[in-house]
Amino acid sequence: MSVEHQTLSPRRFGRWDVAVQRSVTRIHTFFYRLTGGAIGGRMVGSRVLLLTTMGRKSGKSRTLPLFYLADGDRFVLVASNGGTARHPLWWLNLLAHPQARVQVGRRKFSMKAEQANLEERGRLWPLLTVMYPGYADYQKRAPREIPVVILSPSERSSK
Numbered sequence: 001m002s003v004e005h006q007t008l009s010p011r012r013f014g015r016w017d018v019a020v021q022r023s024v025t026r027i028h029t030f031f032y033r034l035t036g037g038a039i040g041g042r043m044v045g046s047r048v049l050l051l052t053t054m055g056r057k058s059g060k061s062r063t064l065p066l067f068y069l070a071d072g073d074r075f076v077l078v079a080s081n082g083g084t085a086r087h088p089l090w091w092l093n094l095l096a097h098p099q100a101r102v103q104v105g106r107r108k109f110s111m112k113a114e115q116a117n118l119e120e121r122g123r124l125w126p127l128l129t130v131m132y133p134g135y136a137d138y139q140k141r142a143p144r145e146i147p148v149v150i151l152s153p154s155e156r157s158s159k
Contacts, residue, residue: 028065036106040065046132049075050103051151056096064090068104069124069131071150075102075111076124079147083138091147102151111151121148 032040032050041048046067053062069076079091094100094113102109116124125148129136139146 025064029063032065033103037104041105043067044132047104051077051090052101052103053090053093054097054099056093062090062093066090067132069128071124073153075104075151076116076128077149077151078128078132078135078138079149080135080138080142083141083146085143087144087147091149094149099154100151109151110154112154113149113151116148116150120150124148 028040029050032048035041037048047070048065049068050063051066054060055062066077079088081088081091098113100111100113102111125135128148135146
């Protein structure tokens with residue numbers, strides 16, 4: 001889940017929500033980077049990472065904070081988009097360009113994204129809904145199966 005969807009629901013804020021969400025995301029990202037995750041590294045009891053993808057249309061770097069679940073040396077994300085009908089843009093970007101950068105605290109990693117297969121999703125989904133119960137509600141109202149995204153190490157990662 002994108003952290004901004006947790007605090008600002010498009011259903012409550014109307015047309016200006018996109019600008020507000022972008023501002024909140026920029027501020028969150030700024031303080032996360034500045035403090036190595038000391039500010040913005042946890043929200044609603046869940047851990048937060050910074051995901052940087054390449055825009056599928058623009059080719060520009062896009063960074064946003066997301067809740068994550070650690071699974072060994074992998075990071076697991078949920079492409080919920082707050083339970084809306086559309087996939088989040090970060091997931092569409094990863095489908096087009098699966099290479100990504102992740103920052104967890106002060107550590108940075110090169111990762112490759114893929115969608116969890118049915119068996120992995122079956123194992124991970126209950127853990128994800130314990131981590132953030134809102135995911136179960138999002139899946140109930142979403143007219144699509146919400147993808148579980150696995151980020152696995154690629155290349156060398158830096159500290």
